[in-house]
Structures are given as C-alpha cells and as structure tokens.
Amino acid sequence: MELWVSWATLMCFTHWIALTAADRTVQVDPPTDIHVSDPGHLGHVYIHWTTPASLKNIPECSVRYQLQFYDTYRGDWTGIRTSRLSYSAQFDLMKPIRVRLRTLLRGKCTNGTEIQSEEVELIQEPDLKGTAGSRITGFNCVYYKWEYMDCTWESGPDQPPHSQLYLYYWHREMGESEECPQYLYSDGVRKGCRFPRQSLLEYSDFNVCVNGSSPANALRPAFFSLQVQMHVKPAVVMSLALTEVSNTTLHLEWTMPEGLVPEHCLEYEVETRGGDEAKWVWRYTNMTEETTFEVPSVDQSERICCRVRSRVHNLCADIGFWSDWSQPECMPDPVSDTNQPSQVTYVLDMKLIMALTIVLIVVFLLSLSLWIFRKMWMNRKDLKGVLWTLVSAKDAQINTPTSSPCVL
Incomplete structure (x- = not known):
C-alpha cells in the first residue's frame, strides 16, 4: 500500500514538473493582424487574423483560436473555436463591430494540456454619414x-x-x-x-x-x-362549412388558404360565438393543425358562429403574422327560421315579385296597344260614313234640273 502511494505521488510530481517546464518553455501569443473586410454584402463581413510568429514552427502542437463577436441583432456575445484564420458573421453596420480573439495551444509541447493566450479585442466604429x-x-x-x-x-x-x-x-x-x-x-x-x-x-x-x-x-x-x-402572412381562409353532427356538436370544415405556404407549415385558430346577436362576443379560441374542428353546442336554441385564421407553424418559422379573419359561418337559429324569412327565401320572393311586375307591365302594354288599335279602327269607320254622305249629297245636286235664266 505504501509502495502504491509513493508511486502515485511520484507520478503526480513528475507530471507537475512537466507542466511547469512546458509553461516555461512554450510562449502562447495571441493572434495578430486582426481586421474586418466588407465585400459589400450589406452587413455580412469577414474577420481575419494571423498566427503569431512564435507559434509558426511548433509541429508537435495544434493551434486553434477562440473567437467571440458581439451579435448586434441579438444583443449578446457569440463564440466559436476554429483552426482557420477567418470567419464570416453578420453585423449591423450602423453599430460598432466588436471582436475578441485568443490562441489555444495543445499537443506534445504542452504535455497534452491546453494553454491559452491573453485575449485581444478589436473594436471598429461605424462610418456614420448624414444626420x-x-x-x-x-x-x-x-x-x-x-x-x-x-x-x-x-x-x-x-x-x-x-x-x-x-x-x-x-x-x-x-x-x-x-x-x-x-x-x-x-x-x-x-x-x-x-x-x-x-x-x-x-x-x-x-x-x-x-x-x-x-x-x-x-x-x-x-x-x-x-x-x-x-x-x-397567409391569405384569408375561405369556404367555411358548418353542419350539425348531433344535438351537442357542430362540424366546422374549411379549405386551405390560397398561396404557396406548404400545407404542413400551417396552423389554424378557430373562434366561436353564440347567444343574443346584440351581445355577440368571440368567446372560445382553439388551435389546430387540421382543416376541421368539432364545435360544442350546448344550447340548441343558440345561434353559433365560427371564424378561422391561419399562420405559419413553428416547425417552419419561429414567428409569423396571423392572416385576417375569415367571414363568419353561422348555424341558423331554428326558432328564428320559423318566424322570419331566411336570406334564400327573401331572394326568391324578390325574384317572384320582379317576375310578376314584368308580366303586369307586358299585359298592360298589350291591352293599351289593343285599345289604341280598336280606337283607330272605329275612327276609320266613322270617317268612311262621313265621306259616303258627302258623296251622296253631291250626286243628288248634280242630277237635279236647273231653271233657265230667260222665262218665256
């Protein structure tokens, strides 16, 4: 037991001496020549740096770099480790570009441990133009x-x-x-x-x-x-259909909105309302990925209305805009239907009234035409009688003998 403890102590001491020697013999300098190049991609820039001269001839160790940059859109630091000498990232060019770098050295020259350099930072101020x-x-x-x-x-x-x-x-x-x-x-x-x-x-x-x-x-x-x-923002949901399944359930179905949004990327929100029309309030909200929904209807005398809108599901996008609400689809009130004409009945009644009106106008015009024709025919007969009387009187005058102006 004592021999094992002595051996372990010796190994730890030897390892500590090796690490101390490595720390004394290997100098880890930070990267040099850090700069940012802008290729004109409106914020997508490239960060470049150079390997320190003191680490260019150490084949027994690998050199990597720890890069951190401040994400001006998210408002926090993002870090990576890479063996490359450049990295591209997105920045708001109206704000400072902040980059931090350090060198990481590991291998035989460090006895397998990782040694880090000091951190260096680059801050590049934006070139502000205009007020x-x-x-x-x-x-x-x-x-x-x-x-x-x-x-x-x-x-x-x-x-x-x-x-x-x-x-x-x-x-x-x-x-x-x-x-x-x-x-x-x-x-x-x-x-x-x-x-x-x-x-x-x-x-x-x-x-x-x-x-x-x-x-x-x-x-x-x-x-x-x-x-x-x-x-x-998807298009408005169209073609809603609301049907009765049972005394307590209504079935709502609709078609996908127009557009190129993939079907699997859509989710829907269904709202229902009911009660007195003067006090209608959208009171139930339900989420679904289907194009059907079962609507509970507790009060059979209650008029139920439903509307639907859609947005892109979080499997395809983290956020998005809701579409506008569809036109409400309502289940007619049986009590109201017995006392008041429905919209369809109203339309049919209006068509019937218009047809009857047209028929009456046509009959009136025909009657008027017949009366005028009859009047003209009677007037023609009266005129013929007058002419015949005049002609007869003329003939009588011609056939009557006249007296001579000289009387013997």
Missing part, C-alpha cells in the same frame, strides 16, 4: 402568401425635402447586392419595395440597406437583416 434624423423609420416586411414580400418604411423626422431613397438587398446566393426590383410609392415618394418570390431566399440572412441622397446632403443609411420565412 441621425435623416435615417428612415418604421421598416417592416410582410411575406404575403409565400409569394411576394413587401417592405415598407417611413421618412426620417429630419429627412431633407426632395430626397431620393434607394433600397439594396443581398443573400448568400447572390454575387453582389442589387437594387430593389419594384419600388412602392406614396404621393410620388418611394415608401417601400416589392420583392417577387424568385428574388428571395428562405432560411438564410436576407440583408437590406436603405440609403439616399438629397440636394442638401447624403442621408444616413439603415441596415436590416431578416429571415423571410419569419414574415409570412
């Missing part, structure tokens, strides 16, 4: 039906008059940034950009820059980075 109030505000993007995306903005509070705004965008499948394919205008001023689906890329950083110029000076640019699948 702060000339920067646009209220930037917002909506990816309608997974078919096209509209990004809109408002003018900055100190934007000079007669300014012209420009939007540029970039994603990883583009060689360089491009200008907006279709601007949106309000009162002749550019207030947005419409992106067709072929110009977008889901599940990747989509970088946008809105800048501009004016006769007075340049405007301060605004940079944004987004994931387009997080901004989807």
Whole structure:
C-alpha cells in the first residue's frame, strides 16, 4: 500500500514538473493582424487574423483560436473555436463591430494540456454619414402568401425635402447586392419595395440597406437583416362549412388558404360565438393543425358562429403574422327560421315579385296597344260614313234640273 502511494505521488510530481517546464518553455501569443473586410454584402463581413510568429514552427502542437463577436441583432456575445484564420458573421453596420480573439495551444509541447493566450479585442466604429434624423423609420416586411414580400418604411423626422431613397438587398446566393426590383410609392415618394418570390431566399440572412441622397446632403443609411420565412402572412381562409353532427356538436370544415405556404407549415385558430346577436362576443379560441374542428353546442336554441385564421407553424418559422379573419359561418337559429324569412327565401320572393311586375307591365302594354288599335279602327269607320254622305249629297245636286235664266 505504501509502495502504491509513493508511486502515485511520484507520478503526480513528475507530471507537475512537466507542466511547469512546458509553461516555461512554450510562449502562447495571441493572434495578430486582426481586421474586418466588407465585400459589400450589406452587413455580412469577414474577420481575419494571423498566427503569431512564435507559434509558426511548433509541429508537435495544434493551434486553434477562440473567437467571440458581439451579435448586434441579438444583443449578446457569440463564440466559436476554429483552426482557420477567418470567419464570416453578420453585423449591423450602423453599430460598432466588436471582436475578441485568443490562441489555444495543445499537443506534445504542452504535455497534452491546453494553454491559452491573453485575449485581444478589436473594436471598429461605424462610418456614420448624414444626420441621425435623416435615417428612415418604421421598416417592416410582410411575406404575403409565400409569394411576394413587401417592405415598407417611413421618412426620417429630419429627412431633407426632395430626397431620393434607394433600397439594396443581398443573400448568400447572390454575387453582389442589387437594387430593389419594384419600388412602392406614396404621393410620388418611394415608401417601400416589392420583392417577387424568385428574388428571395428562405432560411438564410436576407440583408437590406436603405440609403439616399438629397440636394442638401447624403442621408444616413439603415441596415436590416431578416429571415423571410419569419414574415409570412397567409391569405384569408375561405369556404367555411358548418353542419350539425348531433344535438351537442357542430362540424366546422374549411379549405386551405390560397398561396404557396406548404400545407404542413400551417396552423389554424378557430373562434366561436353564440347567444343574443346584440351581445355577440368571440368567446372560445382553439388551435389546430387540421382543416376541421368539432364545435360544442350546448344550447340548441343558440345561434353559433365560427371564424378561422391561419399562420405559419413553428416547425417552419419561429414567428409569423396571423392572416385576417375569415367571414363568419353561422348555424341558423331554428326558432328564428320559423318566424322570419331566411336570406334564400327573401331572394326568391324578390325574384317572384320582379317576375310578376314584368308580366303586369307586358299585359298592360298589350291591352293599351289593343285599345289604341280598336280606337283607330272605329275612327276609320266613322270617317268612311262621313265621306259616303258627302258623296251622296253631291250626286243628288248634280242630277237635279236647273231653271233657265230667260222665262218665256
């Protein structure tokens, strides 16, 4: 037992001497020549550094680097370990770029332990142009039906008059940034950009820059980075059908909204209401991934109405926009149906009234035409009698002998 303890003590002491010697003989310096290059990808930049000269000729050890950078969009630090000498990351170019680096050394030269250098930091301030109030505000993007995306903005509070705004965008499948394919205008001023689906890329950083110029000076640019699948707004749900299954259950069914949103990416919210129409309140909310839903109906005399809206499920996107509500679909009230005409009956009654009106007008016009014709015929007979009388009187006058002017 004592021999084993002595042996273990000797091994620990030997290992400590080796580590101490390694610490004395191996100098671990931090990376050098740290800099950031911007290829014009609107915030997607490259961080570069160089291996310290003291570690270039140590074949028995591996050199790695611990990189940390401040994510200006998330507001926290992100760290990685890599053996490369560069790394690409996303930054808001209107804020400082902060990078921290240290060298990690491990191998025979350190007896298998990892030795770290001191940490060095790079802070690169943004190149601010234009006044702060000339920067646009209220930037917002909506990816309608997974078919096209509209990004809109408002003018900055100190934007000079007669300014012209420009939007540029970039994603990883583009060689360089491009200008907006279709601007949106309000009162002749550019207030947005419409992106067709072929110009977008889901599940990747989509970088946008809105800048501009004016006769007075340049405007301060605004940079944004987004994931387009997080901004989807589906179309309105259509074709709702509500049928009675039992005395206590109604069956609601609808069709998928129009658009290119994949079926498995949609979830639905169903709201139901009932009671006195003057006091209708949407009172039940239910979530489902199906296009059917069983609606409880406790009071058979109660009029039940349902409406549906949809959004992208969290399996396809973390966040998204709800669609607008569908038109309500209601189950008619049996009591009301016996006392009041339904909409269909009302329409049929109106059609019948119109048909009867047309028939009466036609009969009236025919009767009027017959009366006029009869009147004209009677007038023709009276005229013929008068003419015959005149002709007879003329003949009588001609046949009567006249007396001679000379009387013998």
